[in-house]
Amino acid sequence: MNAPTDRAAPAHPADGPEQEPLSPRDYATAARAELDPAVWDYIAGGSGDEVTLRGERAAYDRYRLRPRTLVDVSYCELGTTLLGRPVALPIGIAPMAYHRLVDAEGETATVRAAGALDALTITSTFASRTLEETARAASGPLWLQLYVLRERKVTESLVRRAEAAGYRALVITVDAPRMARRERDLRNGFHLPSHIRPANLDDEHTGGLHTGRAGGSTLAAHADRHHDAAFTWQDLAWLRSLTGLPLVLKGVLTAQDARQAADLGVEGLIVSTHGGRQLDGAIAALDALPEVVAAVPDACEVLVDGGVRRGTDVLKALALGARAVLVGRPVLWGLAVGGAAGAERVLTTLRDELAEAMALTGRPRIDTIGPDLLHRSPDPAYPLTPDDRDMA
Numbered sequence: 001m002n003a004p005t006d007r008a009a010p011a012h013p014a015d016g017p018e019q020e021p022l023s024p025r026d027y028a029t030a031a032r033a034e035l036d037p038a039v040w041d042y043i044a045g046g047s048g049d050e051v052t053l054r055g056e057r058a059a060y061d062r063y064r065l066r067p068r069t070l071v072d073v074s075y076c077e078l079g080t081t082l083l084g085r086p087v088a089l090p091i092g093i094a095p096m097a098y099h100r101l102v103d104a105e106g107e108t109a110t111v112r113a114a115g116a117l118d119a120l121t122i123t124s125t126f127a128s129r130t131l132e133e134t135a136r137a138a139s140g141p142l143w144l145q146l147y148v149l150r151e152r153k154v155t156e157s158l159v160r161r162a163e164a165a166g167y168r169a170l171v172i173t174v175d176a177p178r179m180a181r182r183e184r185d186l187r188n189g190f191h192l193p194s195h196i197r198p199a200n201l202d203d204e205h206t207g208g209l210h211t212g213r214a215g216g217s218t219l220a221a222h223a224d225r226h227h228d229a230a231f232t233w234q235d236l237a238w239l240r241s242l243t244g245l246p247l248v249l250k251g252v253l254t255a256q257d258a259r260q261a262a263d264l265g266v267e268g269l270i271v272s273t274h275g276g277r278q279l280d281g282a283i284a285a286l287d288a289l290p291e292v293v294a295a296v297p298d299a300c301e302v303l304v305d306g307g308v309r310r311g312t313d314v315l316k317a318l319a320l321g322a323r324a325v326l327v328g329r330p331v332l333w334g335l336a337v338g339g340a341a342g343a344e345r346v347l348t349t350l351r352d353e354l355a356e357a358m359a360l361t362g363r364p365r366i367d368t369i370g371p372d373l374l375h376r377s378p379d380p381a382y383p384l385t386p387d388d389r390d391m392a
């Protein structure tokens with residue numbers, strides 16, 4: 001037996017910044033210590049009473065796993081395809097505005113992190129790097145998220161630029177005809193620092209984002225001015241006719257909408273509550289997933305996002321029929337703490353945890369993961385600590 005050493009027992013990672021973060025939540029703790037509190041709040045926060053924000057996590061914790069044993073799990077294969085293209089893992093990066101709020105380089109750093117793992121990145125209309133810059137830095141698959149703006153020619157020009165830059169799909173976010181009231185941002189008078197702007201839009205469409213006032217959020221005011229709240233299924237048909245790129249709708253939570261989308265030839269759906277940032281009180285995305293999956297033909301691929309913080313969460317989403325999950329805030333935490341390398345470490349951790357979860361449940365390939373893996377516990381989800389509140 002080894003003699004005991006005089007090394008102190010490792011501190012809890014949350015105890016000090018000198019400790020290497022291990023889990024995505026450790027990255028949250030470290031990111032929170034570094035970020036301007038208003039930026040932290042913008043990223044962490046949700047709308048209204050943040051009921052849906054908390055519900056996203058609680059939905060995962062209600063499911064427990066039913067492992068099978070004595071399966072050869074000496075090798076677990078995480079690879080799958082998304083819209084017909086191979087990806088190395090069923091975990092991608094959700095579209096998020098303004099990565100330069102947390103890292104000087106921003107989206108180009110994020111996309112390099114994803115590229116290192118050959119993971120999907122979805123870049124936002126409101127990115128702080130242009131979609132062309134991001135495409136040049138990408139080595140993995142890339143989709144563009146579109147907010148449909150009132151001026152259709154802006155949308156059309158973003159579509160053409162995405163086609164020219166090699167984006168492989170367009171993700172239309174349908175849960176934000178207006179931006180929900182996010183009281184943290186209103187209290188903080190949240191606005192963009194002067195060096196950050198929506199790089200994909202011209203000056204005509206970026207005014208007013210930089211001058212804050214208490215009781216207001218310039219992002220919400222900007223969305224009120226520019227988002228097209230009259231965009232409907234008929235207009236989606238217009239978008240469909242505009243491009244040969246596959247369309248994916250993000251923010252669908254019901255079988256009815258899912259069916260209507262599939263009938264219009266939409267190739268993919270992202271079941272999402274926008275990370276609890278839009279309709280407060282909405283059903284958790286994980287709980288909406290089974291009805292959406294059941295409503296569409298297999299050819300329409302269903303992804304889910306919101307609250308994925310562990311490899312076992314990915315496993316649970318796949319067991320309920322998701323083709324892949326997207327991760328939002330954890331990627332920004334990694335980026336805030338360690339730039340591209342930090343974001344890559346967060347993704348690598350989730351990937352390794354998923355591989356571990358597959359091994360320990362006896363599911364060595366994605367196609368061996370099904371609903372028999374799950375037990376919905378009658379226990380309430382574990383109570384959330386005050387810290388968890390910010391880490392939905």
Ligand SMILES: Cc1cc2nc3c(=O)[nH]c(=O)nc-3n(C[C@H](O)[C@H](O)[C@H](O)COP(=O)(O)O)c2cc1C
Nearest residue numbers: 043094095096097124173274275306307327328329
């Ligand atoms: C800071 C931030 C900015 C976001 N910006 C966008 C956006 O521009 N477009 C969009 O469709 N969704 C946006 N979202 C929502 C994410 O795509 C995603 O649905 C959500 O963050 C997933 O939940 P998670 O953060 O718990 O993983 C944003 C989320 C955050 C946290």
Ligand SMILES: CCCCC(=O)C(=O)O
Nearest residue numbers: 097126179219223274277
């Ligand atoms: C106008 C929307 C800004 C980005 C966004 O979608 C979010 O903050 O959730």
